[in-house]
Amino acid sequence: MLTSGIILLAGSLLSPNPGLIFWTAVTFVIVLLILKKIAWGPILGALEEREKGIQSSIDRAYKAKDESEAILRKNRELLAKADAESDRIIREGKDYAEKLRADFTDKAQAEAKKMITAAKDEIEQEKRRALDVLRNEVADLAVKGAEKIIKTALDADMQKKIVDSMIQDLSTKRN
Amino acid sequence: MKRLSVTKPKAIIKVFAVLLPLLLCGFGVAAASAEHSSGVSGNGAASPAVEVAHGAAGAEAAPEEEKAGDVIMHHILDKNVLSFEPFGEVSLPHLSVPAFVPVLGGLDISVTKHVVMLWLVSAALMIVFSVVGGKYKTMSSRQAPKGLANAMEALVEFIRLDVAKSNIGHGYEKHLPYLLTIFFFILFCNLLGLIPYGATATGNVNVTLTLSIFTFFVTQVSAFRAHGVKGYLQHLTAGTHWSLWIIMVPIEIIGQFTKPFALTVRLFANMTAGHIIILSLIFISFILKSYIVAVAVSVPFAIFIYLLELFVAFLQAFVFTMLSALFIGLATAHEGHDEHESAVAHH
Numbered sequence: 001m002l003t004s005g006i007i008l009l010a011g012s013l014l015s016p017n018p019g020l021i022f023w024t025a026v027t028f029v030i031v032l033l034i035l036k037k038i039a040w041g042p043i044l045g046a047l048e049e050r051e052k053g054i055q056s057s058i059d060r061a062y063k064a065k066d067e068s069e070a071i072l073r074k075n076r077e078l079l080a081k082a083d084a085e086s087d088r089i090i091r092e093g094k095d096y097a098e099k100l101r102a103d104f105t106d107k108a109q110a111e112a113k114k115m116i117t118a119a120k121d122e123i124e125q126e127k128r129r130a131l132d133v134l135r136n137e138v139a140d141l142a143v144k145g146a147e148k149i150i151k152t153a154l155d156a157d158m159q160k161k162i163v164d165s166m167i168q169d170l171s172t173k174r175n
Numbered sequence: 176m177k178r179l180s181v182t183k184p185k186a187i188i189k190v191f192a193v194l195l196p197l198l199l200c201g202f203g204v205a206a207a208s209a210e211h212s213s214g215v216s217g218n219g220a221a222s223p224a225v226e227v228a229h230g231a232a233g234a235e236a237a238p239e240e241e242k243a244g245d246v247i248m249h250h251i252l253d254k255n256v257l258s259f260e261p262f263g264e265v266s267l268p269h270l271s272v273p274a275f276v277p278v279l280g281g282l283d284i285s286v287t288k289h290v291v292m293l294w295l296v297s298a299a300l301m302i303v304f305s306v307v308g309g310k311y312k313t314m315s316s317r318q319a320p321k322g323l324a325n326a327m328e329a330l331v332e333f334i335r336l337d338v339a340k341s342n343i344g345h346g347y348e349k350h351l352p353y354l355l356t357i358f359f360f361i362l363f364c365n366l367l368g369l370i371p372y373g374a375t376a377t378g379n380v381n382v383t384l385t386l387s388i389f390t391f392f393v394t395q396v397s398a399f400r401a402h403g404v405k406g407y408l409q410h411l412t413a414g415t416h417w418s419l420w421i422i423m424v425p426i427e428i429i430g431q432f433t434k435p436f437a438l439t440v441r442l443f444a445n446m447t448a449g450h451i452i453i454l455s456l457i458f459i460s461f462i463l464k465s466y467i468v469a470v471a472v473s474v475p476f477a478i479f480i481y482l483l484e485l486f487v488a489f490l491q492a493f494v495f496t497m498l499s500a501l502f503i504g505l506a507t508a509h510e511g512h513d514e515h516e517s518a519v520a521h522h
Contacts, residue, residue, distance in 0.1 A: 019284040024385040039304035042311040
C-alpha cells in the first residue's frame with residue numbers, strides 16, 4: 001500500500017529533538033532517584049529478607065529432618081538391642097530351668113536309689129537278725145526237747161554240740 | 176492462556192453489541208440520503224470505530240489514501256498540542272533554556288505530547304510504587320503480599336532473578352535500581368500508548384535514544400569500575416595479538432556503540448509499528464468505504480493487533496531490560512577470574 005511508503009518517506013519519524021532528549025533524561029533521572037528511595041529499597045529489602053527467611057526455614061527443616069532421622073535410627077537400634085536382650089534373658093531362663101529340672105530329677109533319682117538300697121540293707125539285716133534269733137530259739141527248743149527225751153542218759157553239753165553242728169550244716173545247705 | 180480464551184469471545188461479543196446499532200443507524204442514514212451517503216455515514220461511524228481501537232485518530236479523517244498516511248503520522252509523531260479529538264485540544268507551552276546557561280543556552284525545550292506522556296508515566300510510577308513501597312515498609316517478613324504489591328512483586332522478582340542475577344551475576348544488586356526503573360518506565364510508557372488519547376513516548380526515537388544512552392553510560396562506568404583503565408583498554412583489544420590491534424580496536428569501539436543503537440531502534444520500531452498497523456487496519460475501511468470491511472476485517476484485526484500490542488508492551492520492556500543487563504554483564508565479566516568462574520558455576 002502507498003501509505004507505508006509515505007510514512008517511510010516522511011522522515012520526521014527519525015528527526016532529532018533535543019528538547020525531548022533533555023526532558024526524557026531529566027524525567028528518567030528524577031524517576032530513578034525517587035523510585036530508588038520510595039520503592040526499590042523497601043521492596044528489595046523485603047524480598048531479600050524473605051529469601052533469607054525461606055532459606056533458613058528450609059535449612060532448619062532439613063536439620064530437623066536429619067535430627068529426627070537420627071533419633072529414629074537410635075530408637076530402632078535400641079529396640080533391636082532390647083529385643084535381643086529379652087531373647088537372651090528368656091533363653092537363659094529356659095536353660096536355667098532345664099538345668100534345674102534335670103538336677104532335681106537326678107537328685108531325686110539318686111535319693112530314691114539310696115533309699116532303696118538303705119531299705120534293702122535294713123531288710124537284709126533284719127532278716128539276718130531274725131534268722132539268728134530263730135536259730136537260737138530253734139536250738140534252745142531242740143536242746144530242751146532232747147534234754148527232756150534223754151535227760152538222764154546223755155550229757156547235756158555233748159548233745160547240744162551235736163545238735164548245733166547239725167543245725168549249722170542245715171543252714172549252710174539251705175543258703 | 177485459559178483466561179485469554181475465556182475473555183476473548185466475550186470481548187468480541189461486546190464489540191459487536193456496540194457496533195450493531197451503529198451499523199443499522201448508518202444504513203438508515205444511507206437509505207435516507209443516498210446521493211451523499213458516503214460522506215455523512217463515514218463521518219458518523221469514524222469516531223466510535225477509531226475510539227474502540229485506539230482513540231483520537233480523528234473524525235475528519237478523509238477517505239483518500241494520502242490523507243490516511245497523514246493522519247497516521249499525525250498520530251504517531253510528537254507535537255505541541257494534546258488533542259482530545261471530538262472535544263478540542265490543549266496547546267502546550269513553548270520553552271527554551273535561558274541564554275545564560277553555559278552549554279544548553281538557547282535550546283528549545285518545549286513541552287510536547289510525549290513529554291506530557293513521560294510525566295504521566297512518572298506520576299503513575301510514583302503513585303503505584305509509593306503504594307507498593309509503603310505496603311512493604313509496614314509489612315513484616317512473615318506476611319505474604321496481596322493485590323498490587325503481589326503483582327508488582329512478581330515483576331520485580333522476575334527482573335531481579337531472571338534478568339539481573341542470571342545475566343550480571345556477581346554484584347548484580349547495585350544495578351538493580353536502574354534495571355527495575357528502566358523496565359517499569361518503558362512498560363508504563365508502552366501501556367499508556369494503548370489507552371485512548373494516549374501516545375507512546377517509547378515510539379519516539381529521541382526517547383529510546385536517551386534511554387539507551389543511559390544504558391551505554393551504565394555499561395561503560397561499570398566496565399571501568401570492574402577492570403580499571405588498563406583492564407578496560409585491554410578489553411578493547413579483545414585479547415588478540417598486537418598486530419591485529421589496528422583492526423580489533425576500531426571494531427570493539429564500534430561494538431560499544433552498536434549496542435545502544437540496536438536498543439534504540441528495536442524499542443522505537445516495535446512500538447511505532449504496532450500503532451501504524453492498528454491505524455492502517457482501521458483506515459482500510461475508510462479507504463474502501465465499506466461497513467462490511469470494517470466489521471469483518473478492520474475491527475477484529477485491530478483488536479487482535481491491540482492484544483498483541485499488550486503482549487509486545489511487556490515483551491519490549493523485558494527485552495530492553497534484559498539486553499541492558501546482558502551488556503552490563505558482558506562489560507563487567509572477569510575473564511579467567513575466580514569471581515566470574517564462580518558466577519558461571521553458580522548458573
